[in-house]
Amino acid sequence: MRKRGPARRIRTRHVVAALVAGIMTMSLAACGGDGEAGADSFTVGLLLPSRAVPRWEHSDKPLIEKRVKELCPRCTMAYANAQNDATRQRAQVTSMITKGVEVLILDAADTRALRSSIQEARKAGVPVVAYDRLAEGPVSGYVSFDGAQVGRLQGEALLKAMEDKANGGNVVMMNGDPTSPNAAWYKEGTLSVLTGKVKIARSYDTLGWNSENAHANMSAAIAALGPNRIDGVLAANDAIAAGVISALKSAGVSELPPVTGQDADLDAVRRIIKGEQYMTVYKPFRTEAYAAAAMAVALGRGEGLRDVATTTTDSPTTEHIPSVLLAPSAVTVGNIEQTLVKDGVYTIDQICTRQLRPACDRAGLAR
Incomplete structure (x- = not known):
C-alpha cells in the first residue's frame, strides 16, 4: 500500500x-x-x-x-x-x-x-x-x-505574545519525540503559522517528551544563541516547557520569553499563573x-x-x-477559569496554592 x-x-x-x-x-x-x-x-x-x-x-x-x-x-x-x-x-x-x-x-x-x-x-x-x-x-x-490545530494554536499564541518582536524575532522550536507521528503533526501546524513571520533560530526533537532532554536541548540553544537572544520558545508539550523554563532559569535569564505548552498539566497551569509559561493547549x-x-x-x-x-x-x-x-x-492566564475550572479538570483550590494566592488574585481566579 x-x-x-x-x-x-x-x-x-x-x-x-x-x-x-x-x-x-x-x-x-x-x-x-x-x-x-x-x-x-x-x-x-x-x-x-x-x-x-x-x-x-x-x-x-x-x-x-x-x-x-x-x-x-x-x-x-x-x-x-x-x-x-x-x-x-x-x-x-x-x-x-x-x-x-x-x-x-x-x-x-x-x-x-x-x-x-x-x-x-x-x-x-x-x-x-x-x-x-x-x-x-x-x-x-x-x-x-x-494535531495540526494543536500546533496552530501554539503558533498563534506565540505570535501574539511576541507582537513587538514578531518580525525577525528568534524562536527556538522544542518539538516532540520523532517516534510519535503526533510530533510531526503538531510541528506542521505550528510552521503553517510561524513560517515567514519569525526566524526559527534553532529546532530540536525531544526524545521521550521529557523535561530532562528538553533542558539539555534548551541549554544547547542558549549556548549557541546567547541567553538574551531568544524571543520565544515553541515547546510541544508541558513537560518540555518545564525543561525549557528550568534551563532558562539556570542560565540566569530573569525575563523569560514566552513559552508554549500542551496538555494542561497542573504544574503548567501554575507556571502560567506565575508568568513563567505563556500558554498551554487543553485537550x-x-x-x-x-x-x-x-x-x-x-x-x-x-x-x-x-x-x-x-x-x-x-x-x-x-x-x-x-x-x-x-x-x-488554547489556555492562557485569562481563561483558566472559563476552560479548565469550568470543565472540572481542576478546582481553583487545586490550582491556587498558598504561595500562588497573590498571583491568582491578580489573575482574577476567585474562590
Missing part, C-alpha cells in the same frame, strides 16, 4: 460536536441496559506509553476505566504502562493477548515499532483502538485530537477517553463503530480507519 507522510487524510461523515454530545450523554440502556447486553463480560486492555506526561495516569486511565464500567458493568480492565519502552510495550501486548483480553486500547510508545504487535492482535481476533497516537498496522479505530481528556471506551466496548461486543466514529483516517499502512478527532483549545 502506498505510504503517506505525517499529514493525515481525513473524511468527515458527521458533525463532531454532535458526536461529543452523544459520547458524553449516551445512556447505559443504549449500551447494555437490556438483559442480554447487560450480561457482557470481557476484558479491555489499556496500554499507555509513559509516565513522563502526567495526564496519562492522572486523567486518561481513570476516565477510560470509569466509562468502560459504565457502558459494560461486568467488563474488566487490564492495564500496563510502557514507561517509554517500545520493546516493553510489545511484550505487554503479547501478554494481554495471551491472557485473553478481547479488545485493546493502545497509546503506542513507538507507533512504527508496535506495528507487528497490532498485526499479532489482529491474527488473534483482538481489535485495537489507537488512542491519542495513530499507530501503524491494522487498527480498528482511532481517537485523538486534531478535553474526558471526551477523548469516553470515545475510546465507547469504541472498545462496541468492538468487544462484535459491533461496528458507525455510531461512534465521525470521520475516517488513513495511516501509512491502513486506509479508512473509523476515527474521532476532537477540537483542542
Whole structure:
C-alpha cells in the first residue's frame, strides 16, 4: 500500500460536536441496559506509553476505566504502562493477548515499532483502538485530537505574545519525540503559522517528551544563541516547557520569553499563573477517553463503530480507519477559569496554592 507522510487524510461523515454530545450523554440502556447486553463480560486492555506526561495516569486511565464500567458493568480492565519502552510495550501486548483480553486500547510508545504487535492482535481476533497516537498496522479505530490545530494554536499564541518582536524575532522550536507521528503533526501546524513571520533560530526533537532532554536541548540553544537572544520558545508539550523554563532559569535569564505548552498539566497551569509559561493547549481528556471506551466496548461486543466514529483516517499502512478527532483549545492566564475550572479538570483550590494566592488574585481566579 502506498505510504503517506505525517499529514493525515481525513473524511468527515458527521458533525463532531454532535458526536461529543452523544459520547458524553449516551445512556447505559443504549449500551447494555437490556438483559442480554447487560450480561457482557470481557476484558479491555489499556496500554499507555509513559509516565513522563502526567495526564496519562492522572486523567486518561481513570476516565477510560470509569466509562468502560459504565457502558459494560461486568467488563474488566487490564492495564500496563510502557514507561517509554517500545520493546516493553510489545511484550505487554503479547501478554494481554495471551491472557485473553478481547479488545485493546493502545497509546503506542513507538507507533512504527508496535506495528507487528497490532498485526499479532489482529491474527488473534483482538481489535485495537489507537488512542491519542495513530499507530501503524491494522487498527480498528482511532481517537485523538486534531494535531495540526494543536500546533496552530501554539503558533498563534506565540505570535501574539511576541507582537513587538514578531518580525525577525528568534524562536527556538522544542518539538516532540520523532517516534510519535503526533510530533510531526503538531510541528506542521505550528510552521503553517510561524513560517515567514519569525526566524526559527534553532529546532530540536525531544526524545521521550521529557523535561530532562528538553533542558539539555534548551541549554544547547542558549549556548549557541546567547541567553538574551531568544524571543520565544515553541515547546510541544508541558513537560518540555518545564525543561525549557528550568534551563532558562539556570542560565540566569530573569525575563523569560514566552513559552508554549500542551496538555494542561497542573504544574503548567501554575507556571502560567506565575508568568513563567505563556500558554498551554487543553485537550478535553474526558471526551477523548469516553470515545475510546465507547469504541472498545462496541468492538468487544462484535459491533461496528458507525455510531461512534465521525470521520475516517488513513495511516501509512491502513486506509479508512473509523476515527474521532476532537477540537483542542488554547489556555492562557485569562481563561483558566472559563476552560479548565469550568470543565472540572481542576478546582481553583487545586490550582491556587498558598504561595500562588497573590498571583491568582491578580489573575482574577476567585474562590
